[in-house]
Amino acid sequence: MSDATQINQPDSGTESSSAPGAALIGFLVVLGGMLLIFANSTGFKLLPPLLPKAISTYAEDMDFLFWVIFWLTGFFFVLTEGLLIYFCIRFRAKDGGKAEHTHGNHKLELIWTFIPGVILFFLAIFQLGLWGDIKVVSKMPAEDDPNVQHIQVFAKQFEWYFRYPGADGEFGTKDDLTTLAELRVPVNKKVRIQMRTRDVLHSFFLPNARLKQDLLPGHTVPQWFEITETGKYDLMCAELCGAGHTRMSGSLIVLSQEDFDAWAKEAAETSAGFGGHNPDSLKREPIWYWWTRRYVRGGKKK
Amino acid sequence: MSDSVPMDPAAVAHEVHDHGPPKGFWRRWVFTSDHKIIGIQFLLSSLLWGLIGGGLAMMARTKIAFPDIEMGEQFYNMSFTMHASVMIFLVIIPALAGGFGNYLIPLMIGARDMAFPTLNMLSYWVMWPAFGCFMAGFFVEGGSAATGWTAYPPLSVFETGSGQTLWATGVILVGWSSVMGAVNYITTIIKLRAPGMTLFRMPLTVWALFITAILQLLATPVLASAMICLIGERELGTSFFLPNSTVVGDTLMARDGGQPLLFQHMFWFYSHPAVYIMILPAMGMVSDILATFCRKPIFGYRPMAFSLMAIAGLGFVVWGHHMFMSGMNPYLGMAFTISTTMIALPSAIKVFNWLGTMWGGQIHFTSANLFSIAFVAMFIIGGLTGIFMASSAVDIHIHDTYFIVGHIHYVLFTSSMIGIFGGIYYWFPKMFGKKLDERLGKIHFWLTFVFMNGVFFPMHYIGTRGYPRRIADWRNYPDSLADLAWINIFMTICAYVLFLSQIVFFWNIIKSLRKGERVGNNPWKANSLEWHATSPPWHENFQIIPTVYRGPYEFSVPGADEDYVMQTQPPKTPAAADAPPATDDSAADGGAGGEGEGDGGAIGSGGKTPEGEGGE
Numbered sequence: 044m045s046d047a048t049q050i051n052q053p054d055s056g057t058e059s060s061s062a063p064g065a066a067l068i069g070f071l072v073v074l075g076g077m078l079l080i081f082a083n084s085t086g087f088k089l090l091p092p093l094l095p096k097a098i099s100t101y102a103e104d105m106d107f108l109f110w111v112i113f114w115l116t117g118f119f120f121v122l123t124e125g126l127l128i129y130f131c132i133r134f135r136a137k138d139g140g141k142a143e144h145t146h147g148n149h150k151l152e153l154i155w156t157f158i159p160g161v162i163l164f165f166l167a168i169f170q171l172g173l174w175g176d177i178k179v180v181s182k183m184p185a186e187d188d189p190n191v192q193h194i195q196v197f198a199k200q201f202e203w204y205f206r207y208p209g210a211d212g213e214f215g216t217k218d219d220l221t222t223l224a225e226l227r228v229p230v231n232k233k234v235r236i237q238m239r240t241r242d243v244l245h246s247f248f249l250p251n252a253r254l255k256q257d258l259l260p261g262h263t264v265p266q267w268f269e270i271t272e273t274g275k276y277d278l279m280c281a282e283l284c285g286a287g288h289t290r291m292s293g294s295l296i297v298l299s300q301e302d303f304d305a306w307a308k309e310a311a312e313t314s315a316g317f318g319g320h321n322p323d324s325l326k327r328e329p330i331w332y333w334w335t336r337r338y339v340r341g342g343k344k345k
Numbered sequence: 346m347s348d349s350v351p352m353d354p355a356a357v358a359h360e361v362h363d364h365g366p367p368k369g370f371w372r373r374w375v376f377t378s379d380h381k382i383i384g385i386q387f388l389l390s391s392l393l394w395g396l397i398g399g400g401l402a403m404m405a406r407t408k409i410a411f412p413d414i415e416m417g418e419q420f421y422n423m424s425f426t427m428h429a430s431v432m433i434f435l436v437i438i439p440a441l442a443g444g445f446g447n448y449l450i451p452l453m454i455g456a457r458d459m460a461f462p463t464l465n466m467l468s469y470w471v472m473w474p475a476f477g478c479f480m481a482g483f484f485v486e487g488g489s490a491a492t493g494w495t496a497y498p499p500l501s502v503f504e505t506g507s508g509q510t511l512w513a514t515g516v517i518l519v520g521w522s523s524v525m526g527a528v529n530y531i532t533t534i535i536k537l538r539a540p541g542m543t544l545f546r547m548p549l550t551v552w553a554l555f556i557t558a559i560l561q562l563l564a565t566p567v568l569a570s571a572m573i574c575l576i577g578e579r580e581l582g583t584s585f586f587l588p589n590s591t592v593v594g595d596t597l598m599a600r601d602g603g604q605p606l607l608f609q610h611m612f613w614f615y616s617h618p619a620v621y622i623m624i625l626p627a628m629g630m631v632s633d634i635l636a637t638f639c640r641k642p643i644f645g646y647r648p649m650a651f652s653l654m655a656i657a658g659l660g661f662v663v664w665g666h667h668m669f670m671s672g673m674n675p676y677l678g679m680a681f682t683i684s685t686t687m688i689a690l691p692s693a694i695k696v697f698n699w700l701g702t703m704w705g706g707q708i709h710f711t712s713a714n715l716f717s718i719a720f721v722a723m724f725i726i727g728g729l730t731g732i733f734m735a736s737s738a739v740d741i742h743i744h745d746t747y748f749i750v751g752h753i754h755y756v757l758f759t760s761s762m763i764g765i766f767g768g769i770y771y772w773f774p775k776m777f778g779k780k781l782d783e784r785l786g787k788i789h790f791w792l793t794f795v796f797m798n799g800v801f802f803p804m805h806y807i808g809t810r811g812y813p814r815r816i817a818d819w820r821n822y823p824d825s826l827a828d829l830a831w832i833n834i835f836m837t838i839c840a841y842v843l844f845l846s847q848i849v850f851f852w853n854i855i856k857s858l859r860k861g862e863r864v865g866n867n868p869w870k871a872n873s874l875e876w877h878a879t880s881p882p883w884h885e886n887f888q889i890i891p892t893v894y895r896g897p898y899e900f901s902v903p904g905a906d907e908d909y910v911m912q913t914q915p916p917k918t919p920a921a922a923d924a925p926p927a928t929d930d931s932a933a934d935g936g937a938g939g940e941g942e943g944d945g946g947a948i949g950s951g952g953k954t955p956e957g958e959g960g961e
Binding site: 065069094108109113120123124126127134135136137140144145148151152156159160163164168170174178179241242243244246248253254257258260261264276281285286287288289 | 417418419421422491492493497499500503504587588589590591592593603604605606639640641642643644645646647648670671672675676678679682683685686687689690693694696697698700701703704705706707708709710718721722725726729730732733735736737738739741742744745746791798806809810811813814815816817818821822824825828898900901902903908
């Protein structure tokens with residue numbers, strides 16, 4: 044009987060003690076990490092923060108949701124990995140030992156289907172509200188709301204342009220302001236942006252404001268945010284947009300309303316120009332021309 | 346025997362003939378239609394391609410950690426694009442579906458070969474032109490594809506150079522190979538099972554490969570059409586994906602009415618199921634390895650099989666979570682959030698059942714089993730981080746950051762690839778008649794295990810801090826990313842060691858092939874049919890097609906002579922069966938009918954057999 048359970052491997056005796064031992068050490072390290080993070084979230088700042096500084100009105104809600112998922116998954120992580128390690132130690136092969144013979148347990152299957160199922164479904168429903176508040180167009184500030192700062196975002200390879208309506212509150216008039224790479228917004232005021240790209244996909248990513256949205260060629264994509272702290276923050280491009288993708292950085296500069304108004308007045312004269320963004324000003328290339336360029340005249344298109 | 350189960354006439358005819366392997370080196374070893382050789386060819390070539398894919402990853406990681414080095418941003422884009430493409434299309438999919446699928450399916454179900462052996466040969470040999478297309482990109486003007494493995498238009502249309510077109514051609518060829526393989530697997534599993542091998546007596550590896558094949562068959566054509574449209578956009582000036590008023594340089598393109606989101610939908614309609622194509626076979630293999638080395642029946646065989654089906658079914662309705670930020674209707678995002686969150690459930694069921702399999706077992710820490718246990722441990726991490734991504738609201742922050750890079754590597758490297766390693770350690774004795782060296786195997790395991798976590802775990806942290814993926818030089822965002830630079834260097838060094846650790850693995854293969862320990866038919870004392878064949882199996886697998894009497898996981902049966910009862914072992918005669926030989930005391934419905942098969946009693950065409958159905 045005993046040689047039936049002994050798999051013919053010479054070193055099973057030594058390994059059966061070292062493998063679970065090493066796994067246990069790894070697990071304790073991970074568990075320690077979890078405790079450190081827990082300490083962090085309760086005020087003992089031992090680690091750098093897991094999330095960047097939150098500066099928008101919905102950032103707090105999103106971070107709360109993040110932590111809900113973190114601790115839920117963290118619980119199941121510790122539970123399952125802990126059981127795994129415990130089983131590795133408790134049930135390591137012993138000479139003459141015999142495994143249980145069972146094909147399963149119907150009740151257990153029901154329990155571990157039902158409980159995670161309910162938790163997961165709850166999570167999915169629970170987070171819909173926040174998603175809707177940020178992304179659903181009908182919940183955004185209206186396009187003609189005068190109490191909202193309206194800004195147009197134009198992206199091209201590898202630059203961000205921003206256009207402000209100027210004093211008259213209308214886009215496409217003479218007093219429009221345009222900036223390159225610097226998005227200036229007033230603090231504590233809702234900002235509605237209209238985003239367009241003229242060439243490829245880009246993604247407008249404000250890590251501190253917890254906002255990300257791809258820009259789609261051929262579409263105008265609206266978004267909104269409200270920043271609660273002044274300062275200078277990074278604006279990133281989060282969608283691969285070509286060779287210079289890594290350089291497509293910008294900054295979000297949050298000013299008090301007075302500073303913002305002062306800047307707008309001052310910048311009215313020194314606008315950065317429009318960078319050839321108005322598609323109407325460009326010559327449309329007929330398809331036969333593209334064909335000859337691609338195949339007859341050397342295939343270079345630049 | 347012949348009356349025991351409905352059988353395909355062709356298989357019956359096969360039972361009497363026995364001709365040897367084809368004469369001649371080329372027909373036998375190179376352009377062979379023998380599923381075992383094809384499987385080994387798939388495995389070895391994907392391992393070699395994996396070295397290239399790994400090398401490309403090292404280049405990309407070097408640039409990330411040390412942005413000062415002389416490497417162009419476009420070359421960086423090429424290296425991570427081709428790293429992902431090679432690893433996904435030329436390593437994980439061919440190794441799992443092509444390699445293990447080909448090698449194991451006929452052996453495990455008791456067939457002499459695949460249903461369509463020539464098609465099988467073709468499915469391997471189109472992989473080489475695909476590899477050629479991928480690699481040729483590096484030698485043409487403009488370089489290889491550099492738009493990420495997702496190749497989103499309009500960027501993938503505007504990129505100059507032929508690399509992107511070659512890439513799309515290569516993907517079509519890989520898809521062609523997948524479809525040829527999938528047709529073969531499905532037909533073989535449905536038609537060529539040995540007598541007594543009902544669907545619910547198949548090892549979970551076969552179940553997983555079966556469901557994978559269905560996924561491949563249904564999803565791959567959509568990818569192929571996306572790629573054909575992409576080639577049309579690039580080479581013919583069509584307008585599937587380009588809207589009007591797109592501008593390149595200073596020219597307004599003469600394209601009208603296209604929609605970039607169309608490509609994303611088509612791409613992810615394949616590529617999300619592809620994620621399951623890349624993990625399900627590993628899940629099946631791990632189930633078999635765990636059961637063997639815990640000397641226990643798999644816990645909840647049927648829930649395991651049904652959860653595979655649930656993953657595959659749900660896998661077709663979750664692709665939109667890749668597109669939460671793409672600008673599609675946010676209400677669609679809500680629907681995809683719910684389906685995506687729920688797909689975590691069958692994965693959770695599988696994890697709990699693996700734990701149940703280990704509970705009360707006699708766990709032998711062989712190299713194969715170490716990799717399998719690591720698979721479970723790492724898949725838990727990959728699965729749980731998926732829940733963050735599935736929640737569309739949290740995804741707003743972590744989408745396209747390193748968090749997703751960490752998540753995908755926890756699923757694809759630390760799970761799928763670890764599963765492949767485990768499978769190689771486990772079935773190597775069957776393939777070559779020699780064991781891989783256990784000591785080297787354990788060194789390989791611990792090096793891989795420690796350093797893969799060193800590479801991939803910190804990615805979650807820098808991801809939540811907002812580090813975008815596919816960024817060559819973090820110094821463009823000094824405010825946000827400066828304090829993460831040392832983590833990048835740490836990860837890159839771990840990646841170097843991880844890459845170099847694989848030398849141990851290759852050395853182990855070479856050493857063991859030359860002078861490994863010779864083994865018999867069943868070195869691990871496992872139950873399924875492949876261990877009934879010789880090691881390595883004879884040209885047509887079995888001298889006589891075996892008859893199957895029970896499920897594949899009858900380990901440690903009380904009262905049995907040994908702690909395993911092979912599927913081929915006939916039950917004791919009913920007269921002597923006071924102690925039921927292979928029935929499960931916990932399965933109330935299994936006891937009575939289980940003995941009926943001993944005297945060749947009809948098993949019925951419904952495919953339901955009483956034995957081995959415990960836990961129902």
